[in-house]
Amino acid sequence: MGTDHRRDDRACTGLPPPLPPGFRFRPTDQELLVHYLARKTADARFAPGAIRDVDLYKAEPWDLLPAAAAGRDDNDGEDGCRYFFCARRVKFPSGVRTNRATRAGYWKSTGKDKVVVAPHGHDEGGGPLGVKKTLVFYRGRAPRGEKTGWVMHEYRLVPGNASCSQTFARGDQVYKC
Amino acid sequence: MGTDHRRDDRACTGLPPPLPPGFRFRPTDQELLVHYLARKTADARFAPGAIRDVDLYKAEPWDLLPAAAAGRDDNDGEDGCRYFFCARRVKFPSGVRTNRATRAGYWKSTGKDKVVVAPHGHDEGGGPLGVKKTLVFYRGRAPRGEKTGWVMHEYRLVPGNASCSQTFARGDQVYKC
Numbered sequence: 001m002g003t004d005h006r007r008d009d010r011a012c013t014g015l016p017p018p019l020p021p022g023f024r025f026r027p028t029d030q031e032l033l034v035h036y037l038a039r040k041t042a043d044a045r046f047a048p049g050a051i052r053d054v055d056l057y058k059a060e061p062w063d064l065l066p067a068a069a070a071g072r073d074d075n076d077g078e079d080g081c082r083y084f085f086c087a088r089r090v091k092f093p094s095g096v097r098t099n100r101a102t103r104a105g106y107w108k109s110t111g112k113d114k115v116v117v118a119p120h121g122h123d124e125g126g127g128p129l130g131v132k133k134t135l136v137f138y139r140g141r142a143p144r145g146e147k148t149g150w151v152m153h154e155y156r157l158v159p160g161n162a163s164c165s166q167t168f169a170r171g172d173q174v175y176k177c
Numbered sequence: 178m179g180t181d182h183r184r185d186d187r188a189c190t191g192l193p194p195p196l197p198p199g200f201r202f203r204p205t206d207q208e209l210l211v212h213y214l215a216r217k218t219a220d221a222r223f224a225p226g227a228i229r230d231v232d233l234y235k236a237e238p239w240d241l242l243p244a245a246a247a248g249r250d251d252n253d254g255e256d257g258c259r260y261f262f263c264a265r266r267v268k269f270p271s272g273v274r275t276n277r278a279t280r281a282g283y284w285k286s287t288g289k290d291k292v293v294v295a296p297h298g299h300d301e302g303g304g305p306l307g308v309k310k311t312l313v314f315y316r317g318r319a320p321r322g323e324k325t326g327w328v329m330h331e332y333r334l335v336p337g338n339a340s341c342s343q344t345f346a347r348g349d350q351v352y353k354c
Contacts, residue, residue, distance in 0.1 A: 022204025
């Protein structure tokens with residue numbers, strides 16, 4: 001790992017300089033929901049160094065993760081920030097369907113949503129904290145887009161969750177298979 | 178993640194208290210060799226919080242990772258320390274074969290060793306830094322042991338590597354599939 005990359009990584013995570021080599025932001029699903037997304041929904045100004053505010057639908061996945069786009073795998077540690085906060089956009093003013101199209105393509109959900117349960121020891125231990133949805137990026141326009149290796153995990157708080165004061169905020173993890 | 182587990186985790190990694198949630202020791206192969214194993218071979222007293230000195234052959238894998246043994250997967254973040262420094266033991270005083278037996282079983286190598294190459298930007302960019310070997314734990318005695326889900330990655334510096342002053346030290350990563 002080059003020195004410049006390390007510096008970028010640090011600036012992007014907002015970490016203090018003395019963090020030893022090899023430490024990375026690798027949160028669990030629960031940590032993302034409890035420590036990050038719940039705080040974001042409570043205060044839109046919450047801006048942790050590890051998660052950037054990005055309108056994911058104004059960006060293409062390869063703009064979000066240039067290292068991955070260049071074919072460097074996760075293991076080289078140079079993939080930088082890959083967690084984002086993004087407000088949910090509805091497709092039509094009256095609708096509940098989410099618009100996940102970008103200029104070059106669209107994100108399409110795949111598989112079943114996974115319910116993320118509070119860990120033991122948490123106030124809501126065993127109860128649902130939120131939902132994790134997996135999406136794949138397709139180039140082109142639906143329904144004839146071409147599937148790519150770009151994957152996103154979208155995290156939403158469960159509306160009934162006491163820590164969720166609003167429902168529009170969302171946390172996203174983008175990576176490339 | 179319970180408060181007590183977080184405290185244990187922190188004590189074990191030697192991290193300063195203000196580290197934000199979700200940060201973990203997830204080093205690349207290169208970082209392990211360059212920032213940890215090379216320093217350990219240069220100075221046996223080097224004791225980073227993230228990597229413990231353990232004689233892996235006096236311990237069983239489930240003693241090293243009680244959380245994994247209890248069936249909790251990696252995603253709950255409670256697996257604690259899983260990187261170790263361990264001096265290499267030869268099987269016979271005159272030999273070069275490594276003795277990887279424990280009381281309950283033995284570690285057996287599997288697959289081909291992987292050469293870990295220095296990343297671009299490093300002094301030795303592109304050159305071999307070390308070797309990563311994968312081992313699986315078998316219960317019982319060779320050659321009739323019973324294969325388990327315990328896996329170890331063993332890292333060795335390449336003797337020709339300028340950062341390697343001794344060859345006996347080794348870094349190990351233990352986990353359970």
